[in-house]
Amino acid sequence: MIAYRAMLDVPRELVAYVARLLADERRARGTRRGSRALTCWRQALFALVWFRKREDIAVLGAGFGISRATAYRYHDEAVSVLAAQAPQLPEALQRVQSEGWTFVILDGKVVDTDRCAETKISKKGKVIDAWYAGKTHDFGGNVQAVMRPDGLPIWVSEVEPGSAHDLTVARQHALGALYAAAARGLPTLADPGYDGAGIGVHTPLKQPADGRQLDVDTRTYNMLLRSLRCLGERGLALLTQGWRALQHVTASPSRIGDLAKAALVLTHFEHRYLSR
Template sequence: MVIPLSTPATEGALLVPYPATLDVPHELVEHVAWLLYEHRRVRNTRWRKLGCFKQALLTLVHLRKNETFSQLGAGFGISQATAWRYVDEALDVLDSWAPGLHEALTGLGEGDHVIVDGTLIPTDRVRADEPYYSMKHRRHGMNVQVIARPDGTPLWFSRATPGRTHDLTAARAHSIVQACLTRQIRVLADRAYQGAGATFRTPYHHHSEQPEHYLQFNRDHARLRAPVERAFAQLKSWRLLRRARCSTRRIGTIVQAVHTLLTCNYSG
């Protein structure tokens, strides 16, 4: 008799580890390992079952492949609880190294321009969790704002706010509007940011008899703003952020941890 893998007969069964590869540079794993080593040294941490390199690899596997802690524990020879603690600690370390808004805008000023947009990090929520439901995306999640260079290179990711938060509200709450105004940085944004004023540039409203030069402006604006999708693609290349199963309170930390991984300089 053949028992399908999805039947309850396999629930609670031991997981079988297997060889696998991770599509990140070896230097990135070493860089995260050095950050963890410094963290352990400062705290005078006692002996751990996993060394710094293995803990860094464990964390990157979790972020990149979105594997559960049970799967991670089986693969690294540790318990599910230990895997959770190691990943949680590493995320906090990476979060502490994420650049702040003012640091990210250093070197930019009058005459420069950036692109601002928001994205939704999907989450597992029930219908009753109204604050996390985005009417725009028709699903539950967390709102994250991004500031990107004209070529789409991400400069800064915001903390996560509940999915129903309007993009303009989020931009004001994260001080993006004020920071760009202070530096006189021009901002390209979509219609969700209309009313931001300051240095924000948004498309014209659609009207039935809109002048041709307004339509041309909107087309040019959309073309210049399109590269922001590259920033979102880089963020969500870490599969955990395509469908987060964790607490919504931890998503902000995860986004900042990924931000560190995207912006860190490990070449030297």
């Protein structure tokens, strides 16, 4: 086996931040000093390498001198402490409004996973793969995200099976808080997949089924809506491209929500958006 040095493109301050969270977790658990295979700093570095590069956890652990079981345990611990720092949607919306933004953007993402054998009964009464997403024609988990107009993601939801429609997942996890924000003057913009979401969630108007053309006012409304929404859609790219761990998940798909929340916290740190 040949060892080599590598560079990680994250600031030193981010490693220190994750290390502090891990140190707090160890104190809460009553972990004895010197009883762990890695220091908090080394465990934080191990976790950030995985988030950024999505390397095999066992192989990455071997590079840090820890066993396969320890590597998975340290990985799960780091994900959990980071995910716990993710903001709740009501407080995230309140902060956005206090900063002077006039709307937010709602969008969904199916995070790619390995095939999962779990099944469910569809609305048509057929047995289908619960984690198969017709949206991507692949297996994955559906997470919803809310972004500021400039594209910074401010919140991500828990994961639901990929077979769930974006609107269904949004109803479960987001629409209640978005309605309350709209009543305070902070509406939501969304793509046509959220048509019927309700008052305060604005979507483009669809072409009439009978083939008639939309009138000029409606076409202008749709154009303005899309032009305002397009910048916000980079928010999911910030999460999935900046942190490659979300490009394909080989762990249980039920962990996707925690992974997305952890990536959100890391993104907030990089953009100096963490609440102090």
